[in-house]
Amino acid sequence: MVVIDKAILHILDVNEANEVFSDKLLNMDLSTVEFLIKHIEKSVTSQEAKKGTFYTDSEFKSLVEGYKNEEMDFIAFSREVAASLYKLLITAEAVTSADVLICDARIDEVRQLVIFKCNNHQGYVHQVNVDEEGKINTELVNNYAILPGLTQKMDEFVFINLENMEVLSKSRKYNVDGNAIYLIPELLLECGQTPSPAETIKEINKVVKKVAEAYCQDEVAAVTAVKNFITENIQNEAVIDPVAVGKEVFQDNPSMQADYSQAMEDAGFAEPVEVNQEATLKKMRKHKLSTDTGIEITIPTDYFENTEFVEFFKNDDGSMSITLKNIQNIINR
Template sequence: MTIIDKAALHILDTAGSSLLSAAELPLAGEAGEYLLAHIEKSRKSPDKKAGTFYDDSACRKELAAYLAGEVEFLAFSRTLAESFLRALSHAADVAPMMLFVLEAHEDERRELIVFLCRSHAGFSPAVIDTEGGLSAELSACASLLPSVSATMDEFAFVDLATFAVHVRAKRYTVDGNAIFVLPELVLECGQAPSAREALKKARETAKKVAEAYGGDAIETAAAVKSFVANELAEKDAVNPFEAGREVFRENPAMQADYEQAIKEAGFAAPVEMDKESILKKMRNHKLKTDTGIELVIPTDYFDNTEFVEFRRGEDGTISITLKQIQNIVDRG
């Protein structure tokens, strides 16, 4: 169970209305529950990337000073906020944002957690005292936080024992260049591909190789999904290279082309994956035909001709046969 030990909330506004808090954020009641819910949700994100601090990272040095007791938590959090503001002051079209800096622990493992979210426009009820008595009206609000069911725009988790980093960030146009501000300019760390990126690249590369050799791209994509699902049954990481070796095991030339494309794309090492979230995405295979028909087929059934069969006609068209159907439910 994760326990939040300390928290700070800062408002970042490059237009000049920033507020760097002078006190820690109280965690009692719903505030703590809100942050814990986002911690749990962010941990499972398939978009998070493993990161490694650069050798000369100023953030890592500041973090080491904090861990050594040389800097108080609130002062350290304000330093992070100031780093964001310096970087974002050179960025184009940046809306006001809220920065959460947390220290948490789970058993003996301590973490620094950073959440960054943009202000969301909305309305809230306001009570107005009129001549006839109290009246309820709507008041425009431009600083609503993401709901518990939504996802923080950006986040970072730093293991305070190993300094391992996991980050989800967005690009900003800074001085004309597209830059991931959170990892590159604030934390100063490199990023490995995310689970979502690795799976997408493996699937798309396998499809292109299959098509180049006259194979079936749809069946190949499904085979990649099946491989990943089987791997995650025993492991916490999947190697994109191994996907190609398995899917194209009977054709060394296709294996070689696949591996070359994966290597050129920078996917060299196994990619860590959250089993629950990835396997959930692997349950179904979604298809859309050029005639507008959409199908959702369970991955387990995709290559089982007792339930689904694909046939390619002499004219190049594809026929799909669904078998053993006893009942159809109208979902419209």
């Protein structure tokens, strides 16, 4: 359950070098509350979000603690956050203007500070004009400050647990002085990050394919084994252990296990990561294949190794064939 106690919006127009800081809190009418709650619920469970820990000398952490200890009010605190972010954004290349929403909220009874950086998107809105004679003229107007809709995702966000100061964030890289960096966590928050669940799964599949290819093994079968293992294990505990995945997939070959584990460690993905059970299971239950001939096939993971439904053949010329079986009906989509 999400309860929003305070919320405010500031405008960071980097294109016009203009900051518009609000002096008042948002009016929490039904549409505003719905907008904020929907995006909070969607973002806090995002598999692209990374957990983080503030550096001991983080100035942002000190700022948050000052607000938490009531050394400043919410409006003054939010303006400092927005001003700090603006100063960083104007140093980066190819930055779009943004609205910054800051909330003091309770998520499942835990007090959290929420920061949404809503990059402005282009869109069309209608405008009604009335001339001197009272005649109405309607027109389309190209608007450059469109916020994400309820079905869309926030571009970048930060959740700070005010009870234990843990950080959860999703951010993008910006070019600053010729270096691509995660501007919000690295420069604004000054915190370290662990890999996100989505990144971890992607890296596991990447390394499994690479190791299978190096040992002339079937890459498709190896990736399928990954999905089967993850699907089975996260039903009991919503955690993925990359090392355990390698031991299972390459259980008959210690050398492949060792190469996989070393590659995951070198890439910084050796530690277990918590995942959203429902979202991960939904993703793992299907296996999508793309062929070099442009054909795409989506097969339920449960059927992948069941030769009663699908079978793979290696032809004498090195090409592959796929046979789909026991089909009663085909629907065009």
